[in-house]
Amino acid sequence: MQAETEVRYCFRGDWYDPNAALIREYYLIFFPKDSTAEMYDIKNKRTFLKRSKVDSLSLEDLHLGALINIYSRELKIVDYGDSFTASQLGPTKERTYAMIKPDAFSKLGILQLLVYGLYNSKRGEIVDIIVADGFKICNLKSIQLSRKEAAEFYSEHEGKHFFNTLLDFMTSGPVLGMELMRSNAIKRWRELLGPTNSSKARQEAPNSIRARYGTDGTQNACHGSDSTDSAAREIEFIFPTNGGRRRNTAKFTECTLAIVKPRAVAEKLTGKILRSISDQGFEISSLYMCTLERANAEELLQIYKGVVAEYTEMVSEFSSGPCIAIEIRGNNAPQNFREFCGPADPEIARQLRPNSLRARFGKDKIRNAVHCSDLPDDGLLEVEYFFKILDN
Numbered sequence: 001m002q003a004e005t006e007v008r009y010c011f012r013g014d015w016y017d018p019n020a021a022l023i024r025e026y027y028l029i030f031f032p033k034d035s036t037a038e039m040y041d042i043k044n045k046r047t048f049l050k051r052s053k054v055d056s057l058s059l060e061d062l063h064l065g066a067l068i069n070i071y072s073r074e075l076k077i078v079d080y081g082d083s084f085t086a087s088q089l090g091p092t093k094e095r096t097y098a099m100i101k102p103d104a105f106s107k108l109g110i111l112q113l114l115v116y117g118l119y120n121s122k123r124g125e126i127v128d129i130i131v132a133d134g135f136k137i138c139n140l141k142s143i144q145l146s147r148k149e150a151a152e153f154y155s156e157h158e159g160k161h162f163f164n165t166l167l168d169f170m171t172s173g174p175v176l177g178m179e180l181m182r183s184n185a186i187k188r189w190r191e192l193l194g195p196t197n198s199s200k201a202r203q204e205a206p207n208s209i210r211a212r213y214g215t216d217g218t219q220n221a222c223h224g225s226d227s228t229d230s231a232a233r234e235i236e237f238i239f240p241t242n243g244g245r246r247r248n249t250a251k252f253t254e255c256t257l258a259i260v261k262p263r264a265v266a267e268k269l270t271g272k273i274l275r276s277i278s279d280q281g282f283e284i285s286s287l288y289m290c291t292l293e294r295a296n297a298e299e300l301l302q303i304y305k306g307v308v309a310e311y312t313e314m315v316s317e318f319s320s321g322p323c324i325a326i327e328i329r330g331n332n333a334p335q336n337f338r339e340f341c342g343p344a345d346p347e348i349a350r351q352l353r354p355n356s357l358r359a360r361f362g363k364d365k366i367r368n369a370v371h372c373s374d375l376p377d378d379g380l381l382e383v384e385y386f387f388k389i390l391d392n
């Protein structure tokens with residue numbers, strides 16, 4: 001009897017080795033059956049990691065451009081490693097760049113877009129449309145584009161009569177940049193957008209995003225890449241992987257830091273958590289998705305080292321996948337937000353503060369959904385760490 005071949009997917013991944021200051025290339029082989037992975041060093045032609053369990057990794061995390069953490073190594077998936085993987089996953093994992101432009105951003109606000117959009121189907125806001133249509137949000141950031149950046153982004157239109165108006169508009173307020181993934185992502189997102197001109201959209205595609213949220217020919221709510229090449233270029237432009245970052249929208253006043261931890265992001269709790277934060281009266285002034293390296297997680301959590309028994313596990317959870325860093329603003333934000341987060345242990349939180357974030361969304365002490373700055377003086381320092389140092 002012939003043995004059944006085990007399904008395995010192969011990717012090419014780059015890891016930046018800071019000691020040698022060079023990029024090392026690996027094949028990453030993933031076995032979905034038991035969530036194990038193997039790594040092969042391409043240059044040195046040898047196995048780098050024997051087949052080992054990587055619980056935090058799932059096939060959903062593995063797509064072109066993804067940043068994943070394998071045993072403290074941040075690997076960027078740069079290509080498919082074999083034709084089987086390319087043919088199986090390529091069509092289902094097409095990426096596009098979507099951007100909520102300043103008109104829709106300010107009309108709806110980050111929270112309505114992200115939260116009510118996700119969780120109040122009656123409002124049917126933009127992100128709801130995105131998620132409900134089967135897109136995965138692979139990256140996300142609120143950005144303030146400079147005129148130079150807007151001009152570069154829309155360089156194909158330079159010289160056209162509407163170019164200056166377009167730049168005025170695109171720099172008039174924050175935008176929300178998103179890298180989206182699903183099958184036929186580019187075509188599907190543009191179908192959802194409808195015609196460029198919002199008035200035409202209202203006539204020809206009244207349910208489209210531009211018909212519903214756009215104003216006119218320039219202020220048309222959202223952008224979508226028009227080809228695979230432009231998607232790759234635009235994703236790289238907004239979320240550069242080779243140095244430099246786009247300016248975030250953090251304000252650094254009356255603020256504290258919240259992080260939606262990787263397990264909560266993976267369980268799609270981000271929207272519910274953001275909604276609770278805003279319902280409580282806090283302002284979400286800036287946010288972005290990132291995958292923390294172990295060293296950064298250690299730095300953030302250093303005050304717990306030697307104090308909290310679960311320190312090592314906490315660091316592992318923090319660096320296990322994408323998380324969302326948020327600048328929270330409000331009166332006495334560090335203390336008030338910390339109270340709203342509740343005790344670190346969700347079991348205790350459920351007894352003592354049943355309405356706190358950790359009581360509602362936490363699983364256990366490690367996977368307690370949300371991190372918040374602990375001491376009053378740490379609020380601004382941690383916001384600066386995430387929004388000035390890590391995101392610069």
Ligand SMILES: Nc1ncnc2c1ncn2[C@@H]1O[C@H](COP(=O)(O)OP(=O)(O)OP(=O)(O)O)[C@@H](O)[C@H]1O
Binds near residue numbers: 219222
């Ligand atoms: N005739 C016009 N008058 C004013 N603004 C325009 C005009 N044509 C395009 N624009 C603005 O420039 C943007 C880029 O134009 P383009 O032709 O690439 O449209 P699109 O591909 O539908 O939009 P986008 O690139 O933003 O997804 C439009 O979304 C709109 O904001």
